[in-house]
Amino acid sequence: MVLECTGGGTSGLTLATRLSEDPSVSVIVIEAGPANLDDPEILNPALIDNRFGRPEYDWGFQTVPQKFCKDRSVPFNRGKGLGGSSALNFLQYHRPARSDIDALGELGNQGWNWELLEPYYAKSERFILPVEKNNTLTYDVAHHGLDGPLAVGFPTPLSTFEHPFQMAMKNLGIDLIKDPIKGAWYTPVTIDPTERVRSYAANKYYQPNASRENLTVVVCAQVTKIVTELDHNALATAVEVVFHNEEALYTVKVGKEVILSAGTIMSPQILELSGIGDRTILQEFDIEPRVHLPGVGENVQEHFFSGVVSEVRPEVVSELYQTSGTGIFGIPPTCISFVPLATISADHETLQKSLATLINEAISSKRISPSLQKQYEITLKHQQDREPSCEFILWPLWRPIPNTPAPGKQYLIVSTLLNHPISRGSIHIASSDPLVPPKINPRYFEYEYDLLQLVEQIKFARKILDQEPVKNLLAGNELSPGRDVQTDEQIADFVKSALSTTWHTVGSCSMLPLEDGGVVDSRLKVHSTTNIRVIDMSIIPLHICAHTQATAYALGELGADIIKGKALISGD
Template sequence: MSTPRFAELDDVRDHTFDYIICGGGTAGLTLAARLSEDPTVSVLVLEAGKANLNDPAIMVPGAYLQQFGNPEYDWAFMTTPQERCDGKQLMWSRGKSLGGSSAMNFMSYMRPSEKDINAWEELGNPGWNWSNFLEHSKFGERFTPPNSEQTSLYHHTFNPEYHGTKGELNVGFPNSIMLGEVKLQEALNNAGVKTLQDGCGGDVNGAWMAALTIDPKTRARAYAATAFYVPNADRANLHVLLEAHAAKIVFENLAILDVAGPRRAVGVEFFHNGQSYVASCRREVLVCAGAIKSPQILELSGIGSLDVLHSIGVEPEISLPGVGENAQEHSLFGTSFELDPNLNWDTYDKLMDPTRAAAEMALFTEKQQGLFTMGLATLSCIPLQTVSAEAMSLISDQRSNIESQLKDGKINEGLGEQYRLQLRSLEDPSQVDLEFTVFPAFFTFRSTPEPEKAYMTILSVLNRPFSRGSIHAASASCLDPPVIDPHYFDDDFDMKLMLEALKFLRVLRNTEPWKSIIAKEVDPGPAVQAEDEMREYIKQSLTTIYHTCGTCSMLPREKHGVVDPKLKVYGTTNVRVVDLSIVPLHVTAHPQALVYGIAEKAAALIKQG
């Protein structure tokens, strides 16, 4: 394959394009591919990162975490000190390569529940419902079913009704998984958790072996760059400028025109090699920079809370107090277990030995086999009622708490609507509240793994936080990272859910057949028993799972919405946001498939005019 073509600065500065896309990530490249299908329109993508194509740190599935914290690949954002986590700051990694976070995620491919998506329509977004979403989500998918060995050994199953086969994005199953995951799934069944045939069909209540975005022939990562840019790089109307930081949207000067009303974007200012330039726009500016950077771009463009804009010295264009607010983030903590040393285990722990790692990389390169092809498969999403005998009491107390805050005016009615939908989900035994997923290695940070031993870490994930955070520009410079304050555990109900997750894992640890393969719990360890000890462990171990949403919420404007159901920014005629930031109420899912689906729907909306 020839080297893909990229734009040069002279191809972009002072030129005019029909569409300018700020961000060449998961959504941005999908959108660029769809819009540039029309040869009569021109599309410019401004991507702040490098191409990093064919890079083993991206392409090799088992090379997890090699990119994390490395500025060549990772924005490595830091949160503010978190008051309810003893002042801890967390690193929020996000992809800084062509393809964005699809170039560095853990490749899980699942969809939210049907009720999760339908809740968006209830919040005031006609057309954003499950059936509509599923149609768009399947469009770009190229699904490869598991072979007979994958089905019999690893329990990989699927329902063809929920998959597309003619799209560009490869979705399939890994060569292998760690066999302890099969034992865990069987133990979950014995603990009352059903097995799902497929996690892409609108029901995520149960345990299943998830599909991944993986090329079935090369066993390499499949992501937005390989699916949506590389095959289309020769399109004369598609231009991608790398290392170009979108700074702000340029609007038509209403004072000169002597008119009032919604603002019309006429271009984008961007930084390249430390210099500022402008690219002009005929039709639309599409902000696809993700839930962390998209609100920053809007604020630097004069769109947001007047207080925030004044504090960073930006002249207001449009008052939208919801910009950067309503941030919702999936978070997790790990519980690590040592596996029975009398059994032979293939886990990523073996890659800590440089000699073994080199041999495994050679095996991957030459034969597409070995540890580097092993995937993270087990997902289990479980209702609180299954996890905890205290579920209904906890939910009742939380409902009383929310209604009291509404009555006292501590939360507004718009947020109250979201909370009531969350409470409804908690009370619905078909809906899920907690997720448990597996990392086949030692992946906690309190203890130190012992050489030659094998470990299995269960990640307990909070998917429906009641705590709401914010993300705002720190200054008028696009090169300064935004201020990220997730407000972890502002609502103590989030901590209570995590406590119930830890208690459940300890019950599951004594459930066969998983019980028979576990030697011992390492972190937090059997000494941690009292509630205050468990709380402290969760706070110390808490980390993000990189699923932020809500900072440019698709809600009615009077309810602190930022975009309307067509994803247009309120107060503008031709600016849309297309990424995870538009999600108004978080979902129980790893959101990769969700973002691709949002981009496909956005492309259809744009083409409709």
């Protein structure tokens, strides 16, 4: 049995490593980027932001100009190379709320719920208990795996900003919690605290098993197309591959299955180049339609953020970073809160009513599909049930914002993320040339509701920085938005100027019934195909209120067991 895994990223390497545990199965991983193994720029957590935009690490995607966001084209960084975005990300590792996972089943994926996926979160994780005595750390070992490949823990030492952030949130009425997420707590990160290095798919899944004779990894090789034969369904017979710096096109014959783990951006691109997608889009680029699947590249959802930036008092800035690489300016952020909209906004009932009105108007005018109606109704119910949807993170300012930082100053930002957007985007091919990047259109703020909610979150972020004991750490100078930005209209204008992606894109190959615009079924097989699966974050049909890294690993783990026949989905 030979399995081709297209993409050596977070889910892909997890999947390949688990599948190759069976010596009777041969697994070939084809990765577009370089190996980048044992690269200190990846392994050193203090170099967290130095690889963005560099082609040996980053695909460097850009969105199309965003109509409702001042026609800005927003950078859409993605990890390129073994490990994918687990080699490029900000290392945060946590599970979403149970309600987010149960929603997968509510959308028509029979058998998908928290009970199915929770063991696979645990299977990937090796949670390392903190060695230093710190009474402010909040965690529950029962919500962590202890025997998985991926080292997960807390940075040591924690910075002087962590505890004040927690206390400020408590003073604002936010519960301090352990696990699971709904309140303020310290998120674990994918760092091995004993070695102080990044723990990611390449060094924890692949490298310890690289000597397996039945596991082959090919790098700097981009899959351009899945070749199919048509009978009752499309049967994959080969994949076409182009090696970088070569003009020749190679064909790799398919054994048992082709598994797409190219990520939310590239998985739909490969499907469309293979003739699997909306026939109207395919015919525009003279691609022969093999399977008409209009859902390919649709239903795209993205967490996006803005934030409030304030100057840190000079005497508070730790010298630890210069001497030992520790302190908040040398570690990934761990101060984090996931809270319901009702907790942070006095106008939450008005916003909920506006969301209900939006849904009803969209239904009556037939502007949305029945599937999207279900998604919106679940989102509204989660808000009414006070499930978390708003996120706040304290971290050092690290990338340009509308107002220019003063030389020699240090700044903190409370970033605020919108985790359950109403706007839906798309990712489609821009050319029949497989090396041309896809057209990425998140459609930020297509529905004004998203903007109004983010305005409320910015107002609460200001309260955090104005609340003791955080306030005592700051110089009192708000760099951004700036104290002259006060009205909701002014804040909304600022948000449009300062919005950024959080690299948590999902939905472009949604796991939904075929009649609901789905791309894959509950066993992750592409509809109307015999032997093509998609296993990565693109299958998530309704976004989760969490960073996506832990779920990407869990999907790889679960996907492997589905293929092995060890995970039985209801209806099997």
